[in-house]
Amino acid sequence: MDYQSSSSLAHGQMGEWCKACPVCNGRACGAHIPGPGAKGQGTVAVRNYDAWQNMRLVMDTIHDEFAASCETTVLGRSLALPVMIGPVGDVNRHYGDKYNTVTYNGAILRAASSAGSLAWTGDGLDGTIMTKALTLMDELGGQGIPTIKPWSMDVISEKLEDALAIRPVAVAMDIDAAGLPFLRGQQPPAGAKSVRQLRQIAKRCHDAGTPFILKGIMSARGAHKAVDAGVDAIVVSNHGGRVLDGVPATAEVLPQIASEVGSDLQIFVDGGIRCGADVFRALALGASAVLICRPFVVATFGGGEEGIAGYLEQLARELMDCMEMCGAPTVADIDRDMLM
Ligand SMILES: Cc1cc2nc3c(=O)[nH]c(=O)nc-3n(C[C@H](O)[C@H](O)[C@H](O)COP(=O)(O)O)c2cc1C
Incomplete structure (x- = not known):
């Protein structure tokens, strides 16, 4: 089932704010939070989408014939394609009741694992969101990445203990989450973390043999701090525009971050x-893999696990097409000269 089919099946089933658009570009959901929108005037999700569209692929079909392979390695694990399913916490609060966070996480974890991808799970004020996600991941032998919010160090410590016990592929923290409007003034509180605190968290993960990822880096300065803290990977992310209005698109900051810290950690x-062309653009700018979030919610609400698998297959096909047309037999061959 391709994305167009699952998004049309999802129409009218996605709560008040998501319109299951054929292309998820941040325009229809605007600034609706709760809902899948962006903060403030709601401009940043649109800016993220538009920035990729403004980059052109450079064709080169004068080379030996090859069938492109989009297999890759992420944190030492092989993936069938350089695409992971991004975390969504509190699914029914933002998208209505067809799925809740547990049923949604179950669908993405299972479908990603069978397709050779990886799903990330979210966290929220309700502590059971995380524990239930860990139970599901445990059933899949740890195939997944739990994302912990930057709560107080005591709360993080408890969550880390639970997360590390199931030996997940990695543990992540969305370090930008303090900006979420619905976390302000709540219990437990979420806030900024110092390099020293992040170093403690990274060490705890490493002592358990688990990589630690920081999600929500938007500057070379932030990326250097992540390197200092000893993290294994970062996600260049502005949380889909949900944590601060007026920030750049991720595509605008990725090249400088990749050039400054690309040899120190995975990006x-x-x-x-x-779409596959956007994945190609991201790899050409220096990322080793991408996360896609909102469209997988639409694919799930419309097509269940079949919708998720179909969208992953579509992304792989589109990516391989770009690779063959631009002269990149493997994802490692995709480089900056293939974009203008
Ligand atoms: C409704 C909703 C809930 C989200 N929940 C989380 C979360 O719990 N943890 C997290 O790290 N990111 C969360 N995100 C951010 C996404 O993982 C992702 O960074 C962002 O949506 C950008 O990707 P996209 O443009 O493909 O949606 C959420 C995003 C949305 C729309």
Whole structure:
């Protein structure tokens, strides 16, 4: 089932604010939070999407014939394609009741694992969101990445203990989450973390043999701090525009971050990536893999696990087409000269 089919099946089933648009570009959901929109005037999700569209692929079909392979390695694990399913916390609060966070996480974790991809799970004020996600991941032998919010160090410590016990592929923290409007003034509080605190968290993960990822880096300065803290990977992300209005698109900051810290850690990126050509653009700018979030919610609400698998297959096909047309037999061959 391709994305167009699952998004048309999802129409009218996605709560008040998501319109299951054929292309998820941030325009219809605007600034609706709760809902899948962006903060403030709601401009950043649109900016993320538009930034990829403004980059052109450079064709080169004068080379030996090859069948492109989009297999890759992320944090030492092989993936069938450089695409992971991004985390969504509190699914029914933002998208209505067809799925809740547990049923949604179950669908993305299972479908991603069978397709050779990886799903990330979210966190929220309701502590059971995380524990239930961990139970599902445990059933799949740890195939997934739990994302912990930057709560107080005591709360993080408890959540880390639970997360590390199931030996997930990695543990992530959305370090930008303090900006979420619905977390302000709530219990437990979420806030900024210092390099020293992040170093403690990274060490705890490493002692358990688990990589630690920071999600929500938007500057070379932030990326250097992540390197200092000893993290294994970062996600260049502005949380889909949900944590601060007026920030750049992720595609605008990725090249400088990749050039400054690309040899120190793995770099992933998200925000408005919707098709194989966008994945190609992100890899050409220096990412090793991407996360896609909102469209997988639509694919799930419309087509269940079949919708998720179909969208992943579509992304792989589109990416391979770009690779063959631009002269890149493997994802490692995709480079900056293939974009203008
Ligand atoms: C409704 C909703 C809930 C989200 N919940 C989380 C979360 O719990 N943890 C997290 O790290 N990111 C969360 N995100 C951010 C996404 O993982 C992702 O960074 C962002 O949506 C950009 O990707 P996209 O443009 O492909 O949607 C959420 C996004 C949405 C729309």
